Amino acid sequence: MAQTSSSIGSGPGLTEWLTSPPGRYLLEWEQARIDAHVADVFGFHALQLGLPQLDALRANRMPHRWLACAPGSLEGLAPTGLEGGADEGPASQPPGEVSSQFGPLASPGSVGPLQCDFDALPFPNHSLDLVVLPHTLELAVDAHHTLREVDRVLVPEGRVVILGFNPHSLWGLRQWGGRWGRRFGGSKAPFLPPAGELIALRRLRDWLRLLSFEVERGGFGCYRPPLASKPWLDRFGWMEKAGDRWWPMFGAVYAVSAVKRVRGMRVIAAAASKRTRKARSPAPAVASHTHRAGGDASARWIERWRRLAEEQA
Structure with a gap:
């Protein structure tokens, strides 16, 4: 699988891992959660970056939707396009298969x-x-460069939805133990695919805050232990409700929705100069006229009293 300058596609082993029982369990939770995040997001253009096994935009109603993958990351996957029947809606597509709604829809050909x-x-x-x-x-x-590129293409008040593995979980602990065991000669392989780096939610929030994103909603899920067998995973199904209530921060995966905020500016220079010109303007002409009229009347009264005094003398 070819590696690009910015991503590793779906990652070595991730495609195969998603077909395993824990991978199908993960995709089922992520599909339900992502549908709830994107259902009420309105606009014209939507983009999914990577992981074609997840139909992240099937519940969204934007007219133009794209699926972007790294070169070489679609090897071994079913071809996509417009081969689906007219009566088959995107919501009927099971998780784990490439949806036929992408293609991109903006170009029907x-x-x-x-x-x-x-x-x-x-x-x-x-x-x-x-x-x-x-x-x-x-x-x-x-990851920083990829997130900055997402910030570039998003409109103000645009939305980004991020899915990631939680390193502070049973799955993260199992992954950490498997990696350290391999370094010291152990035979136990990591539970998750070896490619990539787990990013904690707090760290991701800091990155989003630096780019002026505001986190609006989020949550954790997949509280069952890291087991490779479906029957054993089913036995621990009770942990979903218990984990969501008693230890929500220790879910194996998280989903975060953030909005791009653009701070507005108010130009006050024009108003300030207007107030300055008003303060420095000369006094109204009416006041000066009133002052001159009052002075002429006083002079006339003084002249009249002077004449009366001269006549009496």
Whole structure:
């Protein structure tokens, strides 16, 4: 699988891991959560970056939706395009399969998803209303650069939805133990695919805050222990409700929705200069006329009293 300058596509082993019981369990939770995040986001242009196994935009109603993948990341996946039947809606697509709604929809003649480098998206500034990053930052070579590129293409008040693995969870602990065990000669492999770096939610919030994003909603999920067998995963199904109530911060995966805020400015220089000109302007002519009229009357009275005094003398 080819590696680009900004991402590792779906990552070595991630495609195979998503077909396993824990991978299907993860995709099922993420599909339900992402549908709730994007259903009420309105606009004209939406983009999903990476992870074609997840149909992140199926519940969104924007007229133009794209799926962008890194070059070479679609090897071994079913082809996408417009081959789906007219009666098959996007909501009927099961998680884990590539949806036929992408292609991109803005160009009806297209037969496949968009392939590009995530550090140079082929979209102009302030052109997208929604961007979904399903584990994209974890698999990116430079997560900061990818997030800055998303900030560039989003319109003011645009929304970004991010999915990521939580390192402070049972799955993260199992992944950490597997990596350290391999370094010391252990035979136990990591639970999650080895590619990528787990990003904590607090760290991600700091990155978003630096780019003037405001986190509006988020949550954790997948509280079952890291087990590879479906029957054992089903046995711990009770942990979903218990974890959501008693230890919500220790879910294996998180979903975050943030809005791009653009601070406005108010120009006050013109108003200040107007007040200055008003303060420095000369006194009204009416006041000076009143003063001169009063002085002439006094002079006339003085002249009259002087004449009366001379006549009596």
